[in-house]
Amino acid sequence: MNSETLIKIENIILQRGGSTVLDIREFQVQQGRILALIGPNGAGKSTLLLMLAGLLKPRQGKLYFQGRPVENRADLAILRRNAAVVFQEPLLLNSSVFENVALGLKFRRLKNEEIRKSVQSALDYFGISQLAKRSAKTLSGGEAKRVSLARAFAIKPQIILLDEAFNSLDPPSRETIIDDLKRILEETKITAVLASHDREETLRLAQDVSVMNSGKIVQSGKTAEIFNQPDSEFVANFVGTESILEGTVKSSNVGLMQITVAGKSIEAVGDFLPGQNVYCCLRPENVTVSNYTHGKMSARNIFEAKVSKIVRQGFFYKLTLDCGFPLVAYITIPSYEDLGIAKGGTVIASFKATAVHVIRREK
Amino acid sequence: MELIVQGIIKAFQLIISFDPEVLGITWLSLKISGTATFISLFIGISLGTAVALTNFYGKRLVISLINTGMGLPPVVVGLFVTIMIWRNGPLGFLEILYTPYAMIIAQAIIATPIVMGISLAAIQNLSPNLRLQILSLGASRLQMVWVLIKEARLPLLAAVMAGFGGVISEVGASIMVGGNIKGYSRVLTTATVMETGKGNFDIAIALSIILLLLAFLVNLILTQIQQRQHPR
Amino acid sequence: MKMFRSSKVIITLLTVALLFAFGTANVFAGKAVPKQKNIILATTTSTQDTGLLDVLIPIFEKQTGYFVKTIAVGSGQAMAMGQKGEADVLLVHSPEAEKKFVADSFGVNRQLVMHNDFVIVGPAADPAKIKGIKNAAESFKKIAAAEALFLSRGDNSGTHSQEKKLWKTSGINPEGQKWYQQTGLGMGQTLNVAAEKKGYTLADRGTYLAMKKNLNLNILVEGDAALLNIYHVMEVNIAKWPKVNAAGAKAFADFMVASKTQSIIKTFGVDKYGSALFFPDAGKKVEDLGK
Numbered sequence: 062m063n064s065e066t067l068i069k070i071e072n073i074i075l076q077r078g079g080s081t082v083l084d085i086r087e088f089q090v091q092q093g094r095i096l097a098l099i100g101p102n103g104a105g106k107s108t109l110l111l112m113l114a115g116l117l118k119p120r121q122g123k124l125y126f127q128g129r130p131v132e133n134r135a136d137l138a139i140l141r142r143n144a145a146v147v148f149q150e151p152l153l154l155n156s157s158v159f160e161n162v163a164l165g166l167k168f169r170r171l172k173n174e175e176i177r178k179s180v181q182s183a184l185d186y187f188g189i190s191q192l193a194k195r196s197a198k199t200l201s202g203g204e205a206k207r208v209s210l211a212r213a214f215a216i217k218p219q220i221i222l223l224d225e226a227f228n229s230l231d232p233p234s235r236e237t238i239i240d241d242l243k244r245i246l247e248e249t250k251i252t253a254v255l256a257s258h259d260r261e262e263t264l265r266l267a268q269d270v271s272v273m274n275s276g277k278i279v280q281s282g283k284t285a286e287i288f289n290q291p292d293s294e295f296v297a298n299f300v301g302t303e304s305i306l307e308g309t310v311k312s313s314n315v316g317l318m319q320i321t322v323a324g325k326s327i328e329a330v331g332d333f334l335p336g337q338n339v340y341c342c343l344r345p346e347n348v349t350v351s352n353y354t355h356g357k358m359s360a361r362n363i364f365e366a367k368v369s370k371i372v373r374q375g376f377f378y379k380l381t382l383d384c385g386f387p388l389v390a391y392i393t394i395p396s397y398e399d400l401g402i403a404k405g406g407t408v409i410a411s412f413k414a415t416a417v418h419v420i421r422r423e424k
Numbered sequence: 425m426e427l428i429v430q431g432i433i434k435a436f437q438l439i440i441s442f443d444p445e446v447l448g449i450t451w452l453s454l455k456i457s458g459t460a461t462f463i464s465l466f467i468g469i470s471l472g473t474a475v476a477l478t479n480f481y482g483k484r485l486v487i488s489l490i491n492t493g494m495g496l497p498p499v500v501v502g503l504f505v506t507i508m509i510w511r512n513g514p515l516g517f518l519e520i521l522y523t524p525y526a527m528i529i530a531q532a533i534i535a536t537p538i539v540m541g542i543s544l545a546a547i548q549n550l551s552p553n554l555r556l557q558i559l560s561l562g563a564s565r566l567q568m569v570w571v572l573i574k575e576a577r578l579p580l581l582a583a584v585m586a587g588f589g590g591v592i593s594e595v596g597a598s599i600m601v602g603g604n605i606k607g608y609s610r611v612l613t614t615a616t617v618m619e620t621g622k623g624n625f626d627i628a629i630a631l632s633i634i635l636l637l638l639a640f641l642v643n644l645i646l647t648q649i650q651q652r653q654h655p656r
Numbered sequence: 657m658k659m660f661r662s663s664k665v666i667i668t669l670l671t672v673a674l675l676f677a678f679g680t681a682n683v684f685a686g687k688a689v690p691k692q693k694n695i696i697l698a699t700t701t702s703t704q705d706t707g708l709l710d711v712l713i714p715i716f717e718k719q720t721g722y723f724v725k726t727i728a729v730g731s732g733q734a735m736a737m738g739q740k741g742e743a744d745v746l747l748v749h750s751p752e753a754e755k756k757f758v759a760d761s762f763g764v765n766r767q768l769v770m771h772n773d774f775v776i777v778g779p780a781a782d783p784a785k786i787k788g789i790k791n792a793a794e795s796f797k798k799i800a801a802a803e804a805l806f807l808s809r810g811d812n813s814g815t816h817s818q819e820k821k822l823w824k825t826s827g828i829n830p831e832g833q834k835w836y837q838q839t840g841l842g843m844g845q846t847l848n849v850a851a852e853k854k855g856y857t858l859a860d861r862g863t864y865l866a867m868k869k870n871l872n873l874n875i876l877v878e879g880d881a882a883l884l885n886i887y888h889v890m891e892v893n894i895a896k897w898p899k900v901n902a903a904g905a906k907a908f909a910d911f912m913v914a915s916k917t918q919s920i921i922k923t924f925g926v927d928k929y930g931s932a933l934f935f936p937d938a939g940k941k942v943e944d945l946g947k
Binding site: 152155 | 571
């Protein structure tokens with residue numbers, strides 16, 4: 062599906078206080094898709110986000126919204142009106158939840174009846190209709206976050222921008238809110254860009270990922286691509302060293318799941334339901350490499366693999382293996398020498414079911 | 425102690441009997457200080473908010489000046505206003521020396537830095553992203569400022585009360601630019617000084633009590649607005 | 657909703673503001689309105705504190721349609737205002753300074769209005785033992801000798817000038833002595849301080865009588881010709897300061913020496929204090945005063 066480019070950036074350089082905050086040659090946000098901006102602190106994610114939201118005017122370079130250039134304040138205002146931002150803090154006003162969610166609609170001077178309808182549906186989307194009359198200052202963290210999300214959706218924006226929006230939530234709230242958000246984005250087909258630190262969040266929500274460092278975009282691509290094929294050491298270090306495998310749960314029994322990955326079956330702990338799409342994340346240090354199969358091992362995942370790449374990293378070797386799906390393993394130098402591993406050779410890769418970290422994945 | 429009791433009794437008598445002169449003085453105090461506070465409210469909150477939200481070269485210096493202005497001695501203000509508006513001053517042609525208008529001007533000059541300084545701090549205290557959040561929801565500059573002001577309602581009303589308190593109790597500048605003229609520019613504070621000077625302590629105390637009551641009533645109303653909570 | 661309620665507050669405030677604007681306009685509801693309506697009368701605290709002006713001014717205003725701004729500051733400051741053209745007419749009681757004021761062409765048409773007298777008051781205990789002395793300067797000598805506490809107004813007022821004159825006559829220079837304290841305040845307040853500290857002071861009889869009930873001071877020396885307190889009215893010279901309201905000043909001066917006004921002055925204070933506070937003298941010669 063070839064979606065249209067909603068926002069395009071060309072040759073943007075932004076300086077602030079003597080240092081370069083943004084230096085982007087080319088960047089695009091595709092309509093209807095969810096993009097994650099990841100990178101370390103100070104990489105420029107928030108700044109880029111503000112620019113995409115029409116809150117920051119680029120002094121150098123070009124910004125296009127829906128194919129049209131954004132040149133003057135009027136254009137910027139148009140972009141701003143079609144975008145909605147959600148920050149890390151809920152930033153609610155000291156009034157009722159209804160009033161808060163209605164804020165953007167009030168600015169647009171809509172009729173009261175229209176406002177009521179839009180607010181009601183936004184509240185319903187996030188499951189907080191019962192909070193409508195509550196004072197915003199009395200909400201819990203999760204509730205407040207839902208209100209700020211509802212507020213952003215109520216104005217029916219073309220693009221929604223989330224700046225570390227889930228950082229301050231406790232894990233259970235985070236889990237449910239992210240699920241709800243994902244569902245709503247899929248239903249409404251609203252374009253989303255989220256700045257994030259959190260890999261799980263990124264994996265769960267994003268279809269596309271752009272990695273930033275020092276104001277530059279160092280790699281862009283689909284989520285799995287970025288995580289499995291980082292093209293620089295920086296990106297690799299940032300996204301982490303896990304192997305991330307796309308799979309589907311085939312069956313599940315007493316806390317042990319069989320997951321189909323690239324035609325093979327991986328066993329992992331957890332209790333997702335059959336049919337659930339998942340990511341299987343596996344750290345390289347948990348993959349054991351050997352020359353022959355042992356008798357019975359506790360490791361339930363044993364695969365024959367071809368060695369496709371060998372890289373020496375300090376005190377160990379990093380092996381990229383092909384089991385039908387890619388797998389990364391670390392082995393010590395003595396083990397490497399003992400096993401006599403060579404590129405193109407065959408080894409046995411094994412890992413425990415408990416070492417596989419399973420995350421829900423929506424297609 | 426007996427004097428204070430006498431004063432309280434006198435105050436009671438004056439209020440109950442609706443003594444016209446005292447009523448007139450009280451009403452004039454309220455009018456003059458009320459108008460001055462009103463003026464300082466508009467100028468102070470708008471300028472204070474503008475300084476808080478804008479970044480410009482020398483902002484720190486300007487803020488220090490405003491903060492200094494909060495402690496401006498009223499008597500100094502009175503002196504300067506007098507020199508400006510007396511016959512031979514640059515604004516002498518206005519002929520407003522020894523009028524209530526001059527008192528309003530002097531009191532507004534005293535109250536405005538107070539309201540400005542506190543408003544400035546109140547707006548600066550709001551979350552820096554709040555501004556961006558409101559803009560991103562589609563607010564115009566003006567709409568954004570209005571929302572911020574409403575959000576900072578608590579400290580802003582404190583600013584107004586501080587401004588009002590500063591001028592309803594002011595006496596030095598009021599005497600200098602107003603002249604304490606009977607029935608015209610005589611207010612509770614200036615009358616109190618005069619009656620004390622004449623030795624009429626009971627009347628002076630009575631006027632002081634009425635002044636305190638007046639200030640309390642006004643602040644009661646403002647506090648109601650300030651503390652108004654939205655339904656849980 | 658919320659917007660509606662806050663607009664109600666705004667409307668209320670605006671209405672009140674408008675009321676202010678219109679309310680103050682009422683002050684100038686016209687009678688026969690003369691062209692330059694305001695007269696700035698600079699006078700002493702004694703004429704105000706005794707309440708004499710509170711009686712006379714309304715009568716004058718009703719008669720002529722002028723609006724008199726009475727600024728009660730003390731003869732010294734009053735004449736300073738006249739010198740700067742910041743007052744139109746003066747009603748003061750500091751003869752030496754007044755004569756200089758006229759000689760320097762700041763004032764014109766100096767007219768005698770009334771007099772009362774000064775009295776030397778002090779605590780009943782009278783540590784300097786001046787009670788009954790006929791010569792005022794003599795009693796000052798005794799106060800200095802006893803180093804008894806003396807409160808001076810120290811503000812260049814008419815009273816202060818008279819006091820300085822007496823010290824000069826007595827040959828004593830009280831400046832800097834620790835029993836001589838200068839308050840810088842008006843007559844009423846200085847009397848309060850004297851009463852509080854049980855000291856002596858020179859006061860005009862009018863103010864003393866008006867405040868007597870709250871003080872604990874007695875009249876100890878009176879009647880000396882040197883204690884006469886003479887009030888003149890002077891118009892500020894328009895030739896020096898063109899912005900002066902000369903017509904208004906003249907009208908006020910004429911009023912003060914008019915026979916009807918003089919009758920009012922004659923009886924002022926009698927019902928309240930048992931004796932008149934001022935003695936009308938318009939038309940007389942200064943030398944003839946003092947009965």
